[in-house]
Amino acid sequence: MTRLLHVTGPDDPAILEAAAVLAMGGLVAFPTETVYGLGADGLNPEAVARIYAAKGRPATNPVILHVADAAAARELVSSWSAEAQGLAERFWPGPLTLVLPASNLVPSIVRAGGSTVALRCPAHPVALALIRATGRPLAAPSANRSQHLSPTLAQHVASSLGDAVDLILDAGPTAAGLESTILDLTGGRPRILRPGPIGPAELAVLVGPVDLWEGAVxxxxxxxxxxxxxxxxxxxxxxELVAPGAGLMEVSGLVAYVGLGSLPDLPETVRGILLPMDADAVAARLYALLHELDDAGFERIFMERPPENEAWLAVRDRLWRASAKEQP
Incomplete structure (x- = not known):
């Protein structure tokens, strides 16, 4: 039976309980400023294997190691560049993940057999306290079944993973709502592999022009x-993504339509949901809204495509992947 403990802050005794579970190879879901993560001792291959099993995660998909600070990150890489140092000083703790050459300390399963490791220092006080109490980097992808909605509440974790997780630390809703920006520093020019709360323009101030990887593996x-x-x-x-203001013809079943800034005329059978024309507000609300619609039994969700500008980059990425056809 999974235990759920409410956490009031970084000094809560529940954090020491969670650290003890992690030290024994267990799984602990915990809040970050982006989404809830499913944590395990990142240097224990058997513990990390439990993450893959709990999520149904493909072995080809690496996991991010969460660290307490840049000093801890440097121990996990074979090369720590001036770019990495500058980015860590500016954006850590925060929603930026750096991809760097891995050291021999990083287990192969964390890297999905590759030569690089993804590292970040989360900004949530509970997450940082847990990492420090454990004294180890924490492997922590989002605490949900693979391909499914990321959790922004502890209840989302419990619904998705059930008894596959040993302990859930509940510190309320997450703030950013979307996963971290992932920046690859192993090539000739920095490259965003996953858009997130920190955009290309912010990164370019420190490291110069930044490429954006767009596509699908x-x-x-x-x-x-x-x-x-x-x-x-x-x-x-x-x-399904639709053009802004497109509206709908008559549809059957439980159907919702999510508009940005305004709503078109809709059939009486369709539930209209209005979100502001504000990228940060939509990012913070998106996953929670989709969870609510799933829980209410909606069968189809139509959502207006966001604007094409940089502010909406992360939201567009998540919606594009969420609307892709299901993989076998």
């Missing part, structure tokens, strides 16, 4: 970082 191919598969972050309901 096919099933069975090794990913350089999480979030690169074609289908990801998907609700149980069928999600």
């Amino acid at each position: 096919k099933a069975g191919e090794v990913q350089a970082a999480p979030g690169m598969a074609e289908r990801h972050y998907a609700p149980r309901a069928r999600l």
Whole structure:
């Protein structure tokens, strides 16, 4: 039976309980500023294997190691560049993951057999306290079944993973709502592998021009970082993207329409949901809304495509992958 403990802050005794579970090779779901993560001792291959089993995660998809600070990150890489140092000083703790050459300390299963490791220092006080109490880097992808919606509440974790997780630390809703930006520093020019709360323009101030990887890794191919598969972050309901203001003809079943800034005229049988024309607000609300619609039994969700500008980059990425056809 999974235990759920409410956490009031970084000094809560529940954090020491969670650290003890992790030290014994267990799984602990915990909040970050982005989404809830499913944590295990990142240097214990058997514990990390439990993450893959609990999520049904393909072995080709690496996991991010969460560290307490840049000093801890440097121990996990074979090369720590001036770029990495500058980015860590500016954005850590925060929603930025750096992909760097891995040291021999990093187990192969964490890297999905590749030569690089993804590292970040989360900004949530509970997450940082847990990492420090454990004294180890924590492998922690989102705490949900593979390809499905990421959790922004502890209840989402319990619904998705059930007894596969030993302990859930509940510190309320997460703030950012979307996963971290992943920046690859192993090539000739920094490259965003997954858009997130920190955009290309912010990164370019420190490291110069930044490339953006756009596409999808096919099933069975090794990913350089999480979030690169074609289908990801998907609700149980069928999600379809439509042109702004397109509206709907008559449709059958439980159907929702999510508009940005305004709603068109809709059939009486369709539930209209209005979100603001504000990228940060939509990012913070998106997964929670999709969870709510799933829980209410909606079968189809139509959502207006966001604008094409940089502010909406992460939201567009998540919606594109969430609306992709289900992989076998």
